[in-house]
Amino acid sequence: MADTTRIDLLDPADVARLGGIEIVAAGVVEGFLAGIHRSPFRGFSVEFTEHRAYQPGDELRYLDWRILARADRLFVKQFEEETNLRAMILVDASRSMAWRGAPARLTKRAYADRLAAALALILLRQRDATGLITFDEAVREVVPPRVRAGQWARLVRGLERTPDGAGTAAEAALGQLTSLLVRRGLVVLVSDLLFDRELALTALRYLRHRGHHVIVLHLMDPAEAELSAAPEVRLRDPESAVSVVVRPRELARAYRDTVRREIAAWRITCRRHGIAYHHILTDLPFGMALRLLT
């Protein structure tokens, strides 16, 4: 049974109502880290960094007995793992990302922002230099990877400053991104991948070739996975303005099969090139999306 007190496991739309990106991401990360009992990225090295409140399940050997004796409170010691990881989170801000299939859901962009912020917070907490690039048909916002204090706030502001794109030709932007990522590290692409797969993969392969560890988070609204609408409707691509009149009932099965094939093609192609690929629906709780990365 899901723990309803952990906001990382709540419906993303409900969580988003708690506040802005910052609050939501922080809450999600807290719940996520508390839930998994052990940090996914953090090790316990000899260099002490901070205390945190004891959570059931923490190993007792890291309990700070002196604080327990003095203040009768349970704290565990945390240690900084030595790392040179440089993480860059790439957020697709194209027009198609600003879409949602139902008013009760987050847009793909809103979901991507909160997920990226939560991911950045986790990375920064483990002292990894984390940066951000937002893009649509061009690179819109670049926050270089740093580990200093206030970096997370900068990243969040970077997300907030990036408007929804007017269009997308993300293939060009991806090419531009590769030149920005000089030092090898972790690259996380958060996108709905509604662009030419081959061209996008060329860019991602290049990153992989440069020694980056690449993770692709393929966001999709549930309404994009299953076609259901009025008996007849004119559907318009918000980016290209191309429209077609369809009877969703007639095409529902073929569309579902096409989407599954597309996802399978992305997954197989990414795996073939050593790229981690995760398909995420925007009604998936943030905590579960983050767990995919562990």
Added chain:
Amino acid sequence: MTFLHPLALLGLAAAAIPALLHLFERRIPPEAEFPPLRYLSEAERQSARRLRLRHVLLLLLRTALIALIVLAAARPLVPTPVPMRRAAAHQRTALVVILDNSLSSGAVVDGRPVLDRLRAAARGSLAAAGASDRLWLVLADGVARAGTRDALLATLDSTGVSPRRLDLTAAVRDAVRLVNAEPLEGREVHVLSDLQRTALGPGRAGVTRGVRVLALAPASEVPANRGVGSLRVSDGAVAVSIVGTPGARPAAVTLQVRGREVGRGLAAPGSTVSIVLPPEGPGWWVGEAALDADEVPPADPTLIGQLNRALAARGARWRLGSGGTPGPIVASGVVAMDGIPVARRYRVDAIGDASRSKGEDSTVLATVNGEPWLVRDAGVLLVGSRLDTAWTALPAAPAFVPFVDALVNRLARGEAPVSEVEGAPGVEFRTRGGDTVGAMVSAPDPRESDLTPAPAALVRDVLGADVLDAPALGAARFAGGGKSEASGPLLILALLLAAAELGVATFTR
């Protein structure tokens, strides 16, 4: 195929609605944004062939569905298999049934008056009529009786042989005029007559286009008939002219005055025989000339077949066969007949199991050489020899009187009384039980005595009629007759199509 409501066929134009909607559809569907349009286009491209087939199939099904419903509303009539024709429907029809119950219809063929056969056919025509039909019945008097089906059937049942002569040509001409005055889809005249050649009057009936005249074909074998055409008294003699079927054998004519036979003669149809009157005093003398009744059994063996058919028609299970050997009569049931010699006889043969039947209605009353000679079956008393001394000594034997007594009072009258029924004026039927065994016709129209039927070509030429036998007439009546309304099957088919359309629309997504 005909339709009871042909105007409803205009609705067939509605069958074009699905195609027109498909071609000229100008609906503006709601518009919505949908980013993964590339997936949709791919799905559409892959499903294009299936969707095109589906659309064509749905178009055909919907068009056929509308067409079937419209056809059902038009209430089509389609030919029905013969066994199902009793319940068949037909288009609204103006029908004149001409039943020729003239004197000639009283002729007895195969044991039944011709009128029975004609009446059965007329009953079939009237019984097949519907409530929306307009009906008339014309009898030998030439009067067209309008009425409902039930009323005319009642009239038909009470109709006997009329002494009148019917001019078929005039009757058909009047009937055509009647049906033409009715604004109904069907117009028919059914002629139920023995189609005597002499019944066709001068000229032609003048059948107009759109009127169907159907005539019942005459019986295949018409008996040679003879009758007294006229009597003329002059110079102490009576000239008796005989009329009837040309070529018929001569018949004996007996002349009676004041109930006393005064002379006999022999004459064939078309000839005249003169019989001398005995001297009488002055005054009015009532006399009559009559033809002798046909002999049973006939002396002429060629007439045996006709007699046997008459017996079979009455349900008798005995028939006259070939000539038998002479021998004495053995009769246990009739006093003093035993031992009386029989010189000539026909063998009396059983049909089927009649010889084994022990019932009251099938009894061998006397035998000759162990073979039946006198039998009774189904109300028929059959003797193997003519009661003539050239055939048997019985008429000259003392046992003849007891035999006649037994025959009349016990064997025949006592068990199946013979009654005489007065027919229409000029006709007197002799019946026995339910059978008509003879008819006495007096003062007929001479043309009625010639029973020779007109050839079919002549009937077609004069009356404009198709000459059909009874089954064919039954099938052809009412615009081809034997048609049934196909609305029900069409609606069932429409339901099946609707189910198929639903299936295609639901399961081919």
